[in-house]
Amino acid sequence: MDVVSPELNSLLPDEIMDTEAIEDLPQSQAHGATAQSKAIDETLVPMETGEGELSSGVTSEEGTVVTPISKDPSPCSSAENQISLSNSSKSSSLPMVKRSLATSTATTKTTDSVTGTTVSTSGLQKLTSPFTISAANRQIILNKVASAQAGDTAKSVPTSHQVIKQEGQKLLVTTLGKSGQPIVLQLPPTGSKAVVGQTSGDLKTQTPQFKVVTIGGRTELKPIVGGTTNQMATLQAQQLKTVQIAKKTPVSSSAPIKFIITKTVNKGASPQSPVIAGRVLTQSSPVLPARSITLTEPLNTSLQSIPGKKIAISPLKTPSKVTVVSVASPTQSAPQKTVTLPVNVALGQQILAVQQSTSASPVKVVTSQATVQNVKPVQSVAVGSVGGSQFKTIIPLSTQPNVQQIQVPGSRFHYVRLVTATTASSTVQPSGPSTNSVQTAKPMLVNAGAVRMSVPIVPAQSVKQVAPKPLTTTAQVVSTPQTQQRLIMPATPLPQIQPNFTNLPPGTVLAPAPGAGNVGYAVVPAQYVTQLQQTPFVTLASSSGFSAPSSIQTQARLPLNGVSTTESTSRPRKPCNCTKSQCLKLYCDCFANGEFCNNCNCNNCFNNLEHETERLKAIKTCLDRNPEAFKPKIGKGKEGESDRRHSKGCNCKRSGCLKNYCECYEAKIMCSSICKCVGCKNFEESPERKTLMHLADAAEVRVQQQTAAKTKLSSQISDLLMRTTPVIPTGGGRLPYTFVTKEVLEATCECLLERAKRSEQTLQPQAEAERMILEEFGHCLMRIISSAGKAKVDCASINC
DNA sequence: GAGTTTGAAACT
DNA sequence: CAGTTTCAAACTC
Structure with missing residues (x-):
């Protein structure tokens, strides 16, 4: 084995x-x-x-x-x-x-x-x-x-x-x-x-x-x-x-x-x-x-x-x-x-x-x-190849097993699973304009044949979705009772897959054949996968040095549109605030990125597995309208970022393409000839752009410095609090609480208890007893402060 | 935080 | 395809 x-x-x-x-x-x-x-x-x-x-x-x-x-x-x-x-x-x-x-x-x-x-x-x-x-x-x-x-x-x-x-x-x-x-x-x-x-x-x-x-x-x-x-x-x-x-x-x-x-x-x-x-x-x-x-x-x-x-x-x-x-x-x-x-x-x-x-x-x-x-014959399909590594899917042409693996370069997730549902006998059908995508994904389709799965992905108790928004343990059922054949893959953070799958957005149920039974393929975003990993029954954890992703922010991602993985991972996607689109239109960034809403502020959100049907329908609609709707807008250049450009170009008229309204500027790329912008200042030699960039860089540096300072301060505070023994200050002052060691605390408590006991023995009224205890506490504090001062003097005298 | 601006998406 | 509307993010105050 x-x-x-x-x-x-x-x-x-x-x-x-x-x-x-x-x-x-x-x-x-x-x-x-x-x-x-x-x-x-x-x-x-x-x-x-x-x-x-x-x-x-x-x-x-x-x-x-x-x-x-x-x-x-x-x-x-x-x-x-x-x-x-x-x-x-x-x-x-x-x-x-x-x-x-x-x-x-x-x-x-x-x-x-x-x-x-x-x-x-x-x-x-x-x-x-x-x-x-x-x-x-x-x-x-x-x-x-x-x-x-x-x-x-x-x-x-x-x-x-x-x-x-x-x-x-x-x-x-x-x-x-x-x-x-x-x-x-x-x-x-x-x-x-x-x-x-x-x-x-x-x-x-x-x-x-x-x-x-x-x-x-x-x-x-x-x-x-x-x-x-x-x-x-x-x-x-x-x-x-x-x-x-x-x-x-x-x-x-x-x-x-x-x-x-x-x-x-x-x-x-x-x-x-x-x-x-x-x-x-x-x-x-x-x-x-x-x-x-x-x-x-x-x-x-x-x-x-x-x-x-x-x-x-x-x-x-x-x-x-x-x-x-x-x-x-x-x-x-x-x-x-x-x-x-x-x-x-x-x-x-x-x-x-x-x-x-x-x-x-x-x-x-x-x-x-x-x-x-x-x-059974096996079909090997090269879905794509990026960076020299293969993105290959080899699947049996026949009924079983309903599994295929996809190797995604650069991603730790290299899998695709098909879950055959009870009525799995249907074939997947290309959905509308996304023909090419379906063609690409076609090899992924597995004829369920006579395979009869006892359960869809999840019966009520099985795979559950940690609801994007309410990150609760009781989550939504990943797959409703509807029996579907699903394709699950961490597609969302893998933009490189998308071109290969052509227009398949993550979370897409691939071509649910109308009238062919509830068969389809769902591409579940990795975030969702990650969420699922947090479910109680999913106890598998890393047994290696790798730390299993515990949240969406930590999940592995492939470079997105040329942006480094680090950048993608370090900056979690912004939560959307959709109110009217139900997060089922491209207005919604989550939806547009092929992700489920997670920790968003949206209202009436349908971009989750609870509304899988609606979501799928919306995806199909988008694809009908624009087969490349879910493709990255920023095409990855062949050699470096300089070749990155907006696939459609922007249409800015007032912003001069120097605000984040402009998709080009937002993506930190220059406008290109395909842009239809008016008064564009987002080009290489633009002084305005250079000024902005400098300002932006300076701001970023400041932010980084502040962050570093905060981190350092936090670390120092933590270090101080972790210490149980006083540390002789090296010249600078040391706060008195530094001297509140465990022993000091115990001694103080003993003093207070003793005082309380004494008050109790003398049958003092409660108010008086409390006063005495507080006084004792004050004395204790004074002694501590005094000790701290002495320690400082001593330290200074020995020039430590 | 509310209101405004903006441009992409959606619609006609 | 162009014009208009809708929408949510970006921005301003």
Whole structure:
């Protein structure tokens, strides 16, 4: 498996990762030799289930071992200490179990090689299969049920009596221990009967080995339980790959880490397929010259054959999405990387590919079917190329997965996710004049086909929008119940994308086909993404030195119209004050910039996801009127700012183009020949302009100086206040409060308390007591001031 | 902060 | 396409 870069991980908009709810689990059809394994899932995703309904999390009929290993391993629990849990078992209310599951949302699909049964589980599914818990060790051992029951679907599992069957354990689930390190254990399909006991016991004492996949750059090899006679034994080395997520920084030590989810459906253990039953992750050796990530989507006939089936995955919790993140680590030793991820896209999983743009070489992300006969064609579309880096989108031409990645040069966000909604069968249709844009975006369209997503982006509880204005936690639902196929990308701050997408403003739902169902694509501004990251369930945080953007002001932006990123980021967009336009016309700067209103002062604002329909309509109207309405007005010159110019030119008549009324002047560019201004003074040799510029520069310098002075003063004040011990002044005076140290404060309080006590003992009236206390306080102050003066004199005497 | 000016956007 | 109106930002007081 690949490494999820902490940088990328931290920058990943979590809500994108979070939202597919799968309501049902189509498992029953998975018979025969089909082996499915979904292995790693995100962690630290809150579990829906309470203790009483400890039935979700991990299901496995074939023996899944969930081993949340904590840092503080309690006494190892032996087989006797393990608690078997099942639906029928009320012992599931163990807090330990809950806690373990809470950190383990592994999604697994396993198939017993012997019985041929398949079990599909999801991290958010209810834990219906019997499993054993080693509470002391914080381990959960899921035992496969009897073969007769194994053929049933997951729904049948809850009703089945739990049977601890230790053979055939194959799949190990990733969890997070206290240390935040997820661990994946690999067990052979035909485990020995000592599995339970061994697993619960001291792992290191076990002779067979399984690999523990950890996060934090540490991989451990741990004994594999049983499986000595397993035909899969030879595959173990391949079956278990390390999910190595870069070390977490101390800053975000508690931050959850995204996992790369692997779902495997092995049909007949096809040799072509790298997916092996019980295999958690596979990583093939680099074979391509270009760095590539391959998502292998195994054919899940059972799932696809059940259109109505859904897999219940809480949007809040999980992860029915597959996150594929390129190895962020810039190790040149491994420039090529191919990650094969079996993905059952029919489950509505999403694949998110994040790639660093720093890579000079283009990155390919290929999604395909695992089974050879079902390998879907992939379309690679070069959306654009800026600055030498590629802006490439490679998407499957066929139905799944509905994901495409976009690599945006200079941006840390390089992703596009498509969320397929329930009625996703429509095709995207170009919207009006924005034909070229649609053409550009066309590759992004993914035919949803028969894919049936259980949830739109968000059911009521899932992805929520932190309302632009009311930055409240209760936010607006990102996607209303209307089921749409969306394209989410941080387009707003990426002006370079816009030309590529031609006229697509951020937030645009790409060509919602009228009459073709509620299918469309939404380009969500990065600010929105950022907001979503702040939602409670999006707990993924940076595990690296990168600080995750916490607000719109800190989000990564690409250079805007030639203006440096720093400038763009350091100067947050002004809030609009629209009153009549509903922020749905180009009068509104927010709307014109393709952003949602956020912290604006507008009235009756419709520029938010709550009014997505209206907004989309307005966008379409604008595009109808002017296909380039959302293009940057200031074209970026080929070489430097000198070539920057207004795309349309200004029409100023009274301002002389020397006020901010003039768009050219506002953009700090000179008027050009295409301007229709009257009395223009905004040209190179204009003395008025030079004077203005000088004045402006001087003013800016003053502002900077003032800011620096304020910062320095603030810093000094903070420093003073932070000191708990007096500092001998270096010549200058030192305020008396500097001498109010902790000790002085305590002494003063003691004096006051003593005075109060004395007054109380003497039965003084309250007024008198208060007076005495105040007097005492005055005395204390005087002593402090006196001490301060002495210290100053002393210091002066020693010439310090 | 209220009122005015300005020019882009929207409309006819 | 031109003229007019609307609109919100920029500006002034």
